[in-house]
Structures are given as C-alpha cells and as structure tokens.
Amino acid sequence: MKSEIKQTEIFSKPKINIRNRTLILNRDRILYEISEIVELDNLSSIKNRIYIILENIQNTKSDKLGLLNIVSNGDTIEAGSNFLTNELQQIIETQTIERTKYYVSRLIKSLSEIKTSKVNDLNLNRWKEYEDILTDSLWIMEKRDTSGAHTGSYWGNFIPQIPNQLFRRYTKEGEWILDTFLGSGTSLIESKRLGRNGIGIELQASVVNMAKNNIERERNTNNVRTEIINNDSTSVNLEVEFNQIGIDKVQFIIMHPPYHDIIKFSDDEKDLSNAKTTEDFLLMMKKVIDNTYDILEKGRYMAIVIGDKYSKGEWIPLGFYCMQQALNKGYKLKSTIVKNFEETKGKQNQKELWRYRALVGGFYIFKHEYIFLFKK
Numbered sequence: 001m002k003s004e005i006k007q008t009e010i011f012s013k014p015k016i017n018i019r020n021r022t023l024i025l026n027r028d029r030i031l032y033e034i035s036e037i038v039e040l041d042n043l044s045s046i047k048n049r050i051y052i053i054l055e056n057i058q059n060t061k062s063d064k065l066g067l068l069n070i071v072s073n074g075d076t077i078e079a080g081s082n083f084l085t086n087e088l089q090q091i092i093e094t095q096t097i098e099r100t101k102y103y104v105s106r107l108i109k110s111l112s113e114i115k116t117s118k119v120n121d122l123n124l125n126r127w128k129e130y131e132d133i134l135t136d137s138l139w140i141m142e143k144r145d146t147s148g149a150h151t152g153s154y155w156g157n158f159i160p161q162i163p164n165q166l167f168r169r170y171t172k173e174g175e176w177i178l179d180t181f182l183g184s185g186t187s188l189i190e191s192k193r194l195g196r197n198g199i200g201i202e203l204q205a206s207v208v209n210m211a212k213n214n215i216e217r218e219r220n221t222n223n224v225r226t227e228i229i230n231n232d233s234t235s236v237n238l239e240v241e242f243n244q245i246g247i248d249k250v251q252f253i254i255m256h257p258p259y260h261d262i263i264k265f266s267d268d269e270k271d272l273s274n275a276k277t278t279e280d281f282l283l284m285m286k287k288v289i290d291n292t293y294d295i296l297e298k299g300r301y302m303a304i305v306i307g308d309k310y311s312k313g314e315w316i317p318l319g320f321y322c323m324q325q326a327l328n329k330g331y332k333l334k335s336t337i338v339k340n341f342e343e344t345k346g347k348q349n350q351k352e353l354w355r356y357r358a359l360v361g362g363f364y365i366f367k368h369e370y371i372f373l374f375k376k
Contacts, residue, residue: 021081054088083129139339163190170301175251180233185211188226195222201229234287253302286325307369319370331374
C-alpha cells in the first residue's frame with residue numbers, strides 16, 4: 001500500500017512573495033504524485049490523495065520554513081500557494097469522476113507546460129495565479145505604491161500601479177519601453193523592477209536629474225538598461241537617439257502628458273502645459289504621437305494616461321480629444337480604462353470647499369482619469 005507523501009519529498013524551501021507565498025516544488029515528484037491520481041477510478045480515493053497534497057501545502061507555514069529541506073538533484077517548479085490551494089480545493093468539491101479527472105489533468109498541464117502570448121510572459125495555463133492583474137475597465141486604487149524608489153513628491157506624477165499593470169500585460173522581460181513624458185521617473189523605476197529596459201524623454205534638465213536620482217535608487221536586480229533623453233518629445237530625432245542606444249524599435253509606449261494647463265511644469269514654450277489653447281495642446285500631442293509611431297513595433301501597444309479639465313465653466317473632454325489624435329494616426333483602440341483618484345495635491349484638505357463649489361457651480365468634481373490603450 002502506498003505510503004503518505006512526506007513534506008520534504010515534494011517541497012524545497014519556499015520563498016515569500018509580497019502578494020502571495022511562492023512554493024518551490026520538486027518537479028518530478030509533484031507531477032508523479034498528481035499523474036498517479038488520474039489512473040484511479042474511485043472518486044473517494046482520488047479525493048483522499050488530493051487531501052494529502054493539499055495538507056502538505058497548507059502546512060507549509062511561513063513560521064515553519066526552517067523545517068523544510070531543500071530537495072537536490074531535480075528540477076523545480078514555482079507555484080503560488082493560493083493558486084495550488086484553490087485548484088486542489090476545486091478538485092475536492094467536484095461531484096463526478098469525469099469532472100474530477102478533468103481538473104486533475106488541467107492541474108498537471110498548468111504545472112508542466114508554459115503557454116504565453118506574443119506580448120507578455122504570463123503563463124496562460126496558470127492564469128488564475130495572477131490574482132492582482134486587473135482585467136476590468138474600472139480601476140479602483142486606494143493609494144499609490146510608495147515602496148522602493150517610488151515617491152509621490154513630484155506634482156502630476158502618476159501612481160506606479162498603472163505602469164506595473166500595463167508593462168506586465170503588454171511586455172516581456174528584456175523588451176524596451178518608451179515613456180515620452182518621463183517626469184520624476186515612475187515608469188522607468190517600474191520597468192527596472194519588472195526586468196524591462198526603459199527609455200524616458202524629459203524636456204526639463206532639472207527634472208532629468210531628479211529622475212536619474214530616483215531611478216538609480218531602485219536596485220537593478222534584473223540587469224536592465226534605463227536611458228534618459230533630455231529633449232522635446234514633439235521633435236526629438238528618435239532614429240538618431242535609438243542608434244546611440246543600439247536599438248531600432250520599442251515594444252511599448254506610455255504617455256502621461258500634462259493635462260494641458262492644470263499644472264504649470266515650467267516656463268518653456270515647448271512644455272505642453274504652456275499651450276495657449278486646447279487646440280494648441282492637441283497639436284503638440286499630435287506631434288508626439290506622430291514622432292513616436294514609427295519606432296513602435298508592429299502589433300504592439302501604446303497607452304495614453306490623461307484626465308479632462310474645466311475651463312470657463314465648461315468641461316473639456318481632453319482625454320477623448322487625445323484619444324482621437326491617436327485614432328487619426330492609425331492606432332486601433334483596444335480599451336478605455338477609467339481609474340479613480342481620491343485626492344490631488346491641489347485639492348489636499350479642501351474636500352468641503354470643492355463640494356461647496358460643485359453645488360454652487362452645477363458641476364461634478366473630477367474623481368477619475370483615463371487610460372486609453374491602443375494597438376499598432
């Protein structure tokens with residue numbers, strides 16, 4: 001009669017992930033144990049064997065990691081504890097042997113085969129493991145990520161969760177990302193964390209220095225490159241700049257421009273925040289979109305992160321105007337994402353005042369911005 005599985009036979013020493021515990025499994029052992037289950041014809045026997053594996057996982061507590069031995073002489077598989085627990089629990093809850101075996105076979109496939117798309121590294125055979133990746137068009141984010149080198153001190157910078165979500169879904173490790181309005185460096189900090197190479201274009205030399213300092217504070221554990229171009233995104237010769245870097249295309253473009261004149265970032269007339277009219281602002285955005293279109297690899301994605309504005313008592317749909325500029329260039333719109341924001345620097349500690357102004361002026365207070373996602 002088969003003996004129960006021992007914890008040290010399947011598991012090597014786990015490591016702790018910020019979002020979810022990651023277990024390091026002995027590949028041959030775990031696949032052998034699960035594959036044997038498929039051969040059983042008794043539902044109770046199958047579920048009993050699944051219970052044993054589930055107990056091994058659930059008993060691997062963070063405070064007991066020292067009790068586990070590292071398994072030598074064999075390949076390993078990394079798997080999230082939540083993912084494995086949920087998959088095994090689903091098998092236990094099935095009512096027929098056919099459905100049970102289907103789920104067992106699916107689990108074997110998820111642990112033994114990798115299926116990725118052309119634009120990211122996500123293993124689609126284990127799509128349930130990516131619990132934190134958003135797939136809805138409404139993003140509710142309570143506060144910005146301030147871990148590592150991220151800082152919220154720069155006016156108008158966006159929260160790191162936006163590039164994190166986009167880069168993980170639309171790029172692979174080692175690919176190149178271009179940010180046309182770098183600012184304090186949020187996107188390049190995130191690309192560095194995720195193992196993507198990053199290029200940022202920034203108009204103001206003083207802001208370039210700040211971005212460099214911020215980015216350098218982030219550890220380069222993935223040995224990637226980050227390049228900053230101090231120039232104007234509407235007119236910089238990217239072919240020349242890219243030749244110096246040693247590339248000819250990027251795989252993702254992210255644009256987080258000024259929301260016209262809501263915040264004045266400089267006195268430079270080339271700064272989009274100094275555009276005299278909405279029409280002038282849109283003309284400058286058009287130039288940025290035109291100037292970067294050819295260097296984006298075909299079939300890849302571009303995102304514009306922007307909000308609307310009020311002017312003389314009228315809501316100006318700045319985001320949709322910018323969306324139209326990208327459509328006019330030939331981009332295909334893939335998604336319109338609405339992201340909340342709770343409080344801006346300009347409205348800190350003024351919630352009551354703005355509520356009063358809204359009631360008096362007959363308008364609604366801005367609580368959202370857009371992420372327009374395009375495909376070339």
